[in-house]
Amino acid sequence: MPGIGPARASALAAAGYRRVVDLLFHLPFRYEDRRAISSIAGVLAGPGTGFVGVVGRLERLSSVFVRRRGLSLVRGVVRDDSGELPVVWFNRPFLPKQIVPDALYLLWGGLQPVRPSKSDGGEAKDAGPALQLLNPSCERAETAIHGARIAPIYPTIAEFSTVVLRRLLDAALDRLDLAAIPEHLPEALRERHGLPPIGAALRFLHRPPDEADLKDLAARRTPAQLRLVYGELLDFQLEIARFRALTNRTVRLHRYRIDEKVRAAARAVLPFRLTGAQKRVLGEIAEDLKGPHPMLRLLQGDVGSGKTIVAALALAIAAENGYQGAFMAPTELLAEQHFASLERLLGKRYRVGLVTASAPDPGARRAALARGEIQIAVGTHALIQEGIRFAHLGLAVVDEQHRFGVAQRRLLQAKGERPDLLVMTATPIPRSLTLALYGDLDLSVLDELPPGRSPIETEVVSAARRRGVYARLGADLAAGARGYVVFPLIEESEEVNAGSVAELGALIRGQFPDVPSAALHGRLPAAEREAILRSFAQGSVRLLVATTVIEVGIDVPEASWMVIESAERFGLAQLHQLRGRVGRGSTPSRCVAIHGRLSEEGRRRLDVFAATADGFGIAEADLAIRGPGELLGTRQSGVPLFRIADLLADEEWLVQARDDARELLERWDDPELAALRTRIEVRVRRRAGALDAG
């Protein structure tokens, strides 16, 4: 391609652009309206600010004090039939030599006043020109690509500016037969959704015609843009579906009977009526267990939505059918809590055992597990250690899935032969992102809280009102309440330095000398940490001053106060998790977020936090504030990021693409789909590779 020598070629290749077509998929991220060309008289009579385009001859060009402090200046005038306008360029020393006299040039740039305006008392007459054109783009009018059009603005590639890229892409468009760009969307689908072929879409995006709708362009709503959005989302949906087909092709080995006898056994363990959502999810799980493939299901439910009982009933079904179950939690304390509640629920009918590093008599437990005497094993990572064997593991449950990696999930699965898998998480993720992150799992959602919860009252206050907050906390503590004060981990370099956890803790605890309290942070040895949490659960400690170590899973129904210090430093999801530590019993609860100086984003975050009690609402808002990149980036690798599609804004298209993907997969061997098939299968193999590596 003209304009690309060896140096540019290798810079482009290093950035991943090897072929002309790669460059064509480098899309503008916005457009500027440079369609209007004014006469110079019109410009001079206008408001005198803003960007303008003029066409004329360039005259009286001269370089003025070249290279003073590294700055060069070119001055001149542009003239058309109606008048002339001074022009100034910085750092274009070679420009005068390149200009062809008498040729017409198109200049596009910003107007700048050079004299005080009339209203400032300046004398208009004889005062010389009041306006000049500053640093305009300058190109031959008959071949203009930077002006007299809707101009695309590109993200830079390496050191290539938008101006250079515009030139390169213009040359690429001229040289390429756009009809020859492989079209992988079946024509019928394209037509059904009113989308242009890929070649036409790309041409439109790089060279929007003058009559294009700028509002639609800005909103990514032109058919050309939708063509690319839809194409990406369809690829994505096909990839996920094919990936699932690949991983689920295994046939289940564990056959379950779910008859009246099993149902009666399940009813017998129930201490309360299930919520509608719990019944629905349990039904989904039962369908999986009866189905032809091992279950792979993600259960999402806000904090306190009652995931444990759902898992317990599934484990009971497994035990009734003669299979062992495993329940893995991220910390010893959580494992102990779950062990206690599962023992309470299921202990009368089945043998429940605790498997953690510190549980007594590990040898005997291991043997009981290997012989199948322990029917339901509750534990930590200890469950996936090498020495642990099950006699016949049928169902594996992973609680707080986001605390574990895919590798750990797989290790637990490997303890059985194709066991059914249920992973649970309280970190709500919008549906669209769930697809991106956990595409290989089926999704169940508990979207209803059990009855009898008293709502949590949330307040957001500035640090100036801290004293009042602590006074109220003190009064409630004196009356027997239990509560948390949480603050963010503070970097050593910041104003409050290391040791601050203990110091701040002491300071806060000092305000309540009569209340048994403790400080809790990550630097304490695990055993000590868990002892403190245990005391809090039992009530011998009633005030916990803590870092975010308490974020996950702690279930102390008596706790009714949560104070979050420096709330502006927490993300929305984290704030919501912290708030979920209270309101777990019948005592009315309160969460007070105390904040310092707020950025605009911080303010928005706290407003959402105060106004939204539901975790999915929080997650949607979080996604809107931060964008999906950050959310996706913090999780597993191998997640596709899109060039143009936006999981949040394009959810409708995402759903459309999912439905279309299903339809396509029913005729996946159709020769018409050959190109699409190849493209998708490559991506599926890459995804499988990424998972194995991670």
Ligand code: ADP
């Ligand atoms: P999470 O989804 O956060 O893990 P849990 O399973 O710990 O929630 O349940 C939170 C609390 O709600 C527990 O004390 C549990 O016993 C109670 N619970 C769960 N389901 C119901 C229900 N249907 N009716 C009444 N209480 C319930």
Ligand code: MG
């Ligand atoms: Mg839980």
